[in-house]
Amino acid sequence: MIISEKKPFEEVLGYLKDSKKVILTGCSLCASTCKVGGEEEVLEMKTKLEENGKVVLGYKILDPSCNLLKTRKDLKALKEELKEADAVLSMACGDGTQTVAKLLKIPVYPANNTSFIGEVERVGQYKEACKACGNCQLGWSGGICPITMCAKGLLNGPCGGARDGKCEVDPENDCAWILIYNKLKELNKLDNLLEIREPRDYQVNAHPRKVDLRDKE
Structure with a gap:
């Protein structure tokens, strides 16, 4: 599993300083398990951004974010919102964020830091296991x-x-x-x-x- 952690919210706001209208994307697999990109976390981010003056046009939990063809298909559900959006905030790992960025012509910013490939010892506890050598x-x-x-x-x-x-x-x-x-x-x-x-x-x-x-x- 790819283990990710949330970036400080102030860093996220820094990325979005020139963006008023935002779309959020999460990931149904690793980021959901790590509690950084599932629906609960995406909705929490939506609330925090709106409290800081951002307009969240919509969100999508991609299944998963790193699957290029599937993500292209899933993003069609946000076709109209993407025409209006200034940026996308990706709540996936670095791989999932790059996949979304590859498909769009507006800025895609990361909400998470990707830490390592590891195992889930128990909920909320992860240990590095593989360097993909x-x-x-x-x-x-x-x-x-x-x-x-x-x-x-x-x-x-x-x-x-x-x-x-x-x-x-x-x-x-x-x-x-x-x-x-x-x-x-x-x-x-x-x-x-x-x-x-x-x-x-x-x-x-x-x-x-x-x-x-x-x-x-």
Whole structure:
């Protein structure tokens, strides 16, 4: 899941300083789960903007905001409002915001900061889990990502700086390599640690990336 957090409202107002008539878009998936772009949050934003002198012409919870073709179709429901609007405020992640911006000829501003790809531990609590490195290492590491969970992204064992099982970079975090060792021991797969891993190939992570499944047929 893409984890996002709300921007400070004053920053949002700064983006909209030259915009009187605004349309709001949310997202039915990640942003809704993170409580930053579902219908409840969109309606809350609508109220706050109107209290600050903005005219909210309408809103749409896109399903999801990052689906280009679906978003193009969903925005047709706001066709007349978009003709009149000065700007759109997107309450999705950065990906969803860019998708909306690609389809419109008026400014599209972000209401959220995109933090990371992570897991939902429980409602309102999220933890980073994946850096989308393009070459997944989970097959040999016991399902614990050394690139994400290790602050230094090490692939061939710990740095030696851990203290009491905690990372030297951020003592609030467990040392990823102690977690990996313990998990592999539990799985009877400690031999996985004997293989020397090649340095990361950053070419597979060059941005922006694109995947076209038709090229793989």
